[in-house]
Amino acid sequence: MNRREALRHTALVAGAAALWASLPTRTWAALAAPAGWDVADETLLTLIGDTIIPATATSPGAGAVAIGRFILTQTNDCFPPEARATLRRGLSDITASSQQRFGKNFSALDVGQRERVLTEYETQSVAAPHPFRHIKELTVLGYFTAEAGATQALRYDPIPGAFRGSVKRGPGDRSWAL
Numbered sequence: 001m002n003r004r005e006a007l008r009h010t011a012l013v014a015g016a017a018a019l020w021a022s023l024p025t026r027t028w029a030a031l032a033a034p035a036g037w038d039v040a041d042e043t044l045l046t047l048i049g050d051t052i053i054p055a056t057a058t059s060p061g062a063g064a065v066a067i068g069r070f071i072l073t074q075t076n077d078c079f080p081p082e083a084r085a086t087l088r089r090g091l092s093d094i095t096a097s098s099q100q101r102f103g104k105n106f107s108a109l110d111v112g113q114r115e116r117v118l119t120e121y122e123t124q125s126v127a128a129p130h131p132f133r134h135i136k137e138l139t140v141l142g143y144f145t146a147e148a149g150a151t152q153a154l155r156y157d158p159i160p161g162a163f164r165g166s167v168k169r170g171p172g173d174r175s176w177a178l
Contacts, residue, residue, distance in 0.1 A: 050064075065142065070142035071135065087135070090121075118132070
């Protein structure tokens with residue numbers, strides 16, 4: 001092995017270690033804060049996500065997995081710049097809608113009021129693409145790929161066994177995550 005190969009291998013190992021360190025442990029809060037967004041945006045998205053997927057008696061809500069950080073990181077890293085503008089438009093529309101309807105910030109609303117604001121916003125015809133669709137899709141993806149969503153909201157089998165093509169489900173049974 002020559003010096004160039006040794007440096008290349010060292011760089012690959014350092015890159016892999018940095019990537020491994022950036023992966024979330026239990027929530028998406030372990031991700032680095034995305035550039036170009038402030039804490040208020042992340043907090044608002046976490047609250048919106050927690051309204052979309054609230055906590056139940058058996059599983060935490062989307063807010064418990066820091067869904068706002070996931071949505072911002074995915075939007076920055078995996079979508080074109082137009083998606084960032086669409087998301088910003090959606091956040092400002094939701095904030096304006098809560099101010100107009102209830103005279104309060106979205107974070108000051110109770111759960112029922114938040115649900116009404118989001119339901120009304122989702123049914124409004126706004127310029128395509130609709131920002132709320134982006135928020136909902138990333139909320140569902142982020143929640144069910146986080147540990148809490150995959151293991152507490154869904155049934156989880158870390159070592160799946162034999163194939164069973166037809167499994168009877170009872171009322172209230174949860175789906176499986178593999």
